[in-house]
Amino acid sequence: MTESYRPGELEPAIREFWEAHDLDRAESGGGERFYCLSMFPYPSGKLHMGHMRNYTISDVISRYHRMQGHRVLQPMGWDAFGLPAENAAMANGVPPAKWTRDNIEHMRGQLQQLGFAIDWERELATCDPSYYRWNQWFFLRLLERGIAYKKTGTVNWDPVDQTVLANEQVIDGKGWRTGAPVEKREIPMYYLRITDYADELLESLDTLDGWPERVRTMQANWIGKSEGAEIAFACGLDTIKVFTTRPDTLMGATFMAVAAEHPLARQAAEGNPELAAFIAECQTGGVSEADIATQEKKGMDTGLKAVHPITGDELPVWVANYVLMAYGEGAIMAVPGHDERDFEFALKYGLPIRQVVSLPEGGEYDDRQWHDDYAVKGGHLVNSGRFDGLSWSEGFDAIVAELEKRGAGHARTQFRLRDWGISRQRYWGCPIPIIHCPDCGDVPVPDEDLPVVLPEELVPDGSGNPLNHCADFLDTPCPKCGAAAKRETDTMDTFVDSSWYFLRYTGPDNDRAMVDERADQWMPVDQYIGGIEHAILHLLYARFWTKLMRDEGLVQVDEPFKRLLTQGMVLAETYYREDESGRKTWYNPADVAVQRDGKGGINSAVLEADGQPVEPGGIEKMAKSKNNGVDPQALVDTYGADTVRLFSMFAAPPEQSLEWSEAGVEGAWRFLKRLHAGVQSHVAEGVLPGRRPDELGPAARELRTRLHETIGKVGDDMGRRQTFNTAIAAIMEFCNELQRFEADDEAARLLIQEAWESVVRLIAPVTPHLAEALWRDLGQDGSVFEGGWPRVDESALERAAVTVVVQVNGKVRGRVEVAPGADRDSVQAAAMADDNVVRHVEDKTVRKVILVPDKLLNIVVG
RNA sequence: GCCGGGGUGGCGGAACUGGUAGACGCGCCGGACUCAAAAUCCGGUUGCCGAAAGGCAGUGCGGGUUCGAUUCCCGCUCCCGGCACCA
Numbered sequence: 001m002t003e004s005y006r007p008g009e010l011e012p013a014i015r016e017f018w019e020a021h022d023l024d025r026a027e028s029g030g031g032e033r034f035y036c037l038s039m040f041p042y043p044s045g046k047l048h049m050g051h052m053r054n055y056t057i058s059d060v061i062s063r064y065h066r067m068q069g070h071r072v073l074q075p076m077g078w079d080a081f082g083l084p085a086e087n088a089a090m091a092n093g094v095p096p097a098k099w100t101r102d103n104i105e106h107m108r109g110q111l112q113q114l115g116f117a118i119d120w121e122r123e124l125a126t127c128d129p130s131y132y133r134w135n136q137w138f139f140l141r142l143l144e145r146g147i148a149y150k151k152t153g154t155v156n157w158d159p160v161d162q163t164v165l166a167n168e169q170v171i172d173g174k175g176w177r178t179g180a181p182v183e184k185r186e187i188p189m190y191y192l193r194i195t196d197y198a199d200e201l202l203e204s205l206d207t208l209d210g211w212p213e214r215v216r217t218m219q220a221n222w223i224g225k226s227e228g229a230e231i232a233f234a235c236g237l238d239t240i241k242v243f244t245t246r247p248d249t250l251m252g253a254t255f256m257a258v259a260a261e262h263p264l265a266r267q268a269a270e271g272n273p274e275l276a277a278f279i280a281e282c283q284t285g286g287v288s289e290a291d292i293a294t295q296e297k298k299g300m301d302t303g304l305k306a307v308h309p310i311t312g313d314e315l316p317v318w319v320a321n322y323v324l325m326a327y328g329e330g331a332i333m334a335v336p337g338h339d340e341r342d343f344e345f346a347l348k349y350g351l352p353i354r355q356v357v358s359l360p361e362g363g364e365y366d367d368r369q370w371h372d373d374y375a376v377k378g379g380h381l382v383n384s385g386r387f388d389g390l391s392w393s394e395g396f397d398a399i400v401a402e403l404e405k406r407g408a409g410h411a412r413t414q415f416r417l418r419d420w421g422i423s424r425q426r427y428w429g430c431p432i433p434i435i436h437c438p439d440c441g442d443v444p445v446p447d448e449d450l451p452v453v454l455p456e457e458l459v460p461d462g463s464g465n466p467l468n469h470c471a472d473f474l475d476t477p478c479p480k481c482g483a484a485a486k487r488e489t490d491t492m493d494t495f496v497d498s499s500w501y502f503l504r505y506t507g508p509d510n511d512r513a514m515v516d517e518r519a520d521q522w523m524p525v526d527q528y529i530g531g532i533e534h535a536i537l538h539l540l541y542a543r544f545w546t547k548l549m550r551d552e553g554l555v556q557v558d559e560p561f562k563r564l565l566t567q568g569m570v571l572a573e574t575y576y577r578e579d580e581s582g583r584k585t586w587y588n589p590a591d592v593a594v595q596r597d598g599k600g601g602i603n604s605a606v607l608e609a610d611g612q613p614v615e616p617g618g619i620e621k622m623a624k625s626k627n628n629g630v631d632p633q634a635l636v637d638t639y640g641a642d643t644v645r646l647f648s649m650f651a652a653p654p655e656q657s658l659e660w661s662e663a664g665v666e667g668a669w670r671f672l673k674r675l676h677a678g679v680q681s682h683v684a685e686g687v688l689p690g691r692r693p694d695e696l697g698p699a700a701r702e703l704r705t706r707l708h709e710t711i712g713k714v715g716d717d718m719g720r721r722q723t724f725n726t727a728i729a730a731i732m733e734f735c736n737e738l739q740r741f742e743a744d745d746e747a748a749r750l751l752i753q754e755a756w757e758s759v760v761r762l763i764a765p766v767t768p769h770l771a772e773a774l775w776r777d778l779g780q781d782g783s784v785f786e787g788g789w790p791r792v793d794e795s796a797l798e799r800a801a802v803t804v805v806v807q808v809n810g811k812v813r814g815r816v817e818v819a820p821g822a823d824r825d826s827v828q829a830a831a832m833a834d835d836n837v838v839r840h841v842e843d844k845t846v847r848k849v850i851l852v853p854d855k856l857l858n859i860v861v862g
Numbered sequence: 863g864c865c866g867g868g869g870u871g872g873c874g875g876a877a878c879u880g881g882u883a884g885a886c887g888c889g890c891c892g893g894a895c896u897c898a899a900a901a902u903c904c905g906g907u908u909g910c911c912g913a914a915a916g917g918c919a920g921u922g923c924g925g926g927u928u929c930g931a932u933u934c935c936c937g938c939u940c941c942c943g944g945c946a947c948c949a
Contacts, residue, residue: 166947293863729886
């Protein structure tokens with residue numbers, strides 16, 4: 001009588017065993033160090049499927065490396081500051097600190113139930129003063145070095161709540177709570193000079209060969225290095241400076257456009273109420289680039305004239321809403337002939353459009369209809385006076401040289417990347433350690449007074465930062481002169497917190513330094529895993545911060561993350577009902593019963609609670625707004641952690657989005673039951689640990705070949721390719737073969753023992769609890785994670801014959817068995833013994849025969 | 863709008879360097895076991911034609927390169943991620 005698989009009993013017992021043997025500690029064990037890091041979670045309340053997936057990937061990689069004999073660090077912490085805690089506080093009246101810490105408690109318990117080999121002694125939370133004091137300390141160093149500086153920046157302003165809004169809180173140009181049209185407002189903020197590092201951040205992308213190409217491309221485009229020219233246009237007594245990537249088109253500049261915030265626009269508006277009104281109109285709406293880039297292009301003539309630096313022509317100066325103050329100089333020379341946005345604007349306002357570069361592919365230029373060819377770099381200059389006939393690149397150089405001669409411009413490199421504004425007008429964040437003194441100005445908090453501790457009992461109400469009304473925090477003597485002064489109430493962008501947490505994990509207990517020598521021992525992170533949505537901002541800031549810490553002499557690494565895996569999103573079906581006013585109520589998929597037709601399509605969906613129908617709303621990213629988050633906890637309770645882990649690794653490759661499916665979880669559960677039963681039935685006949693078979697019959701030899709092919713494939717999939725879905729598929733496939741195999745002698749039983757020992761080790765990174773239990777059932781001592789990774793026996797891979805596919809004109813017509821390495825003529829001869837092949841070849845002339853050795857033969861006839 | 867990625871059976875996906883399209887799993891169909899059901903086990907399952915052998919079509923759409931294209935190239939389309947204050 002064999003035991004059945006009961007994860008509810010098995011899993012906690014196995015976790016106790018791990019804990020008793022200290023298996024999850026990074027410092028335990030020997031071997032090379034391997035730092036496996038997952039993006040730490042925001043403690044939003046409950047673990048969601050995205051977390052589950054992220055940490056399972058990380059755990060599979062960690063355990064795989066542990067089995068390779070490495071000393072693995074897999075830490076965990078909490079990205080604990082941020083907006084959702086303030087929103088929860090407004091909704092429930094609970095201070096963000098309490099809400100956050102309660103969530104951490106709950107989520108830590110959930111993570112522990114999933115059996116992740118996390119070194120919990122290194123746990124950290126960014127809202128703890130012991131962590132954020134080092135944000136403050138380092139900020140002061142950056143201030144000393146001139147990397148941190150103060151200037152104004154544009155924010156979304158809700159005129160009713162009198163508060164700054166995050167981009168997320170601006171919906172269709174209106175405040176999310178008040179519905180009031182949002183305004184742009186200029187306020188003073190602290191910035192970090194990330195642009196000083198733009199070149200290095202761009203160039204060292206080339207060294208990151210363990211990163212996905214798409215992430216490197218996105219970062220390179222974000223940094224956006226472009227070679228061009230800075231050109232000065234005289235405008236009365238002022239000068240309008242512009243940057244252009246196409247100085248070769250200078251002779252086609254027909255007007256100038258400046259941002260609404262540009263000083264010249266302001267100046268021109270003083271005597272021009274119509275223009276002032278237009279500029280005010282430009283001040284409405286959100287500040288996000290997506291909003292600005294999609295809004296209708298609008299502009300107004302300022303009446304000012306700029307002088308073309310070469311022709312001396314007067315160009316009208318317009319204010320245009322598509323010119324960004326934050327990019328370049330806040331002004332452009334408009335070349336409608338060769339820039340799509342300028343073209344569209346010129347067409348709308350009847351401004352001249354002039355072709356100055358011929359089309360590279362020839363063809364007619366039509367100034368009523370834009371074609372993408374007009375912006376292509378190529379062709380030669382036309383309508384450009386003495387520059388006519390030069391190629392576009394010769395024209396580029398000649399015009400820049402001419403501008404330099406006249407003192408009106410020079411070649412320049414421009415980055416799209418802007419300096420990083422880190423000030424947030426919010427309570428639940430790391431206080432910026434500055435004191436404002438009426439006499440001394442902005443005074444840095446002295447190091448010995450750090451940390452500036454955030455009061456934790458405040459409850460924000462939506463109308464601004466409660467720190468502004470908290471006298472205990474606000475009032476403090478000036479460190480310089482001792483006079484009454486006020487603390488800065490802005491807090492830091494939470495991206496600051498997440499830009500160096502991976503360094504703190506290496507020495508979280510150090511209360512005298514930000515990091516110590518242990519950082520250099522563990523860094524760089526060997527494997528980083530996180531959502532693709534972080535491909536640009538977080539990863540760029542973390543790279544930047546690492547370089548800042550390097551330049552401060554705190555660490556030696558240039559780049560923090562050697563290898564990066566960007567996991568896809570977790571998606572789920574959405575369901576809703578619409579009321580008369582068109583307002584949608586979203587229902588959680590777990591509460592909806594779906595009837596499917598015979599072919600698998602959805603017939604009907606009803607809410608289980610009332611049996612009434614709900615509408616399917618499509619498959620979307622699991623999110624609160626659509627109420628389609630599936631709680632992993634319920635699944636863990638039903639099936640155990642191993643089943644949920646197995647499904648989430650099996651359902652899709654890690655980089656792709658994953659559609660949640662309860663039915664798929666059932667499949668994973670069935671496989672584990674079969675695996676358990678298979679091992680048990682072998683064990684029931686007696687275990688034979690450590691012995692290997694020799695003399696095997698043909699069927700057994702084939703099974704052993706398949707076993708060692710599987711070991712090779714799974715190792716490659718888990719290590720090099722990181723396609724855990726195909727690794728699991730290969731294990732399942734082999735198990736199917738193994739369970740069909742019947743042992744008829746001692747050697748075959750030894751093979752079955754070898755096979756189960758190998759299967760258990762191959763699956764161990766994915767389903768660690770079950771694997772650990774089965775390892776012991778197979779008569780092994782100690783932990784499966786200390787038992788090593790199975791080795792491929794090369795001699796088992798040799799086969800007597802291979803199957804070669806035979807094609808005629810590219811269509812499969814047969815298969816032949818030949819000796820490995822058989823040459824073209826002998827494979828062709830074998831193929832001509834196949835009736836079906838002969839039928840397609842006879843009566844025709846063989847024109848060509850192509851052999852892909854051991855795989856395919858294509859006979860081309862005609 | 864700009865940058866990046868994706869689209870393959872009823873569904874999730876596989877096919878790694880241009881070489882058998884659909885591995886593995888789900889679902890469905892049939893069968894075994896059972897008084898019955900569940901669980902489990904066995905078989906089938908891209909579509910069309912065919913009793914079968916086999917044939918034809920087929921990887922979002924339109925074209926191209928090649929003996930051979932899911933894979934490479936050109937054009938389109940739809941979906942997803944990011945766009946600097948969501949994290």
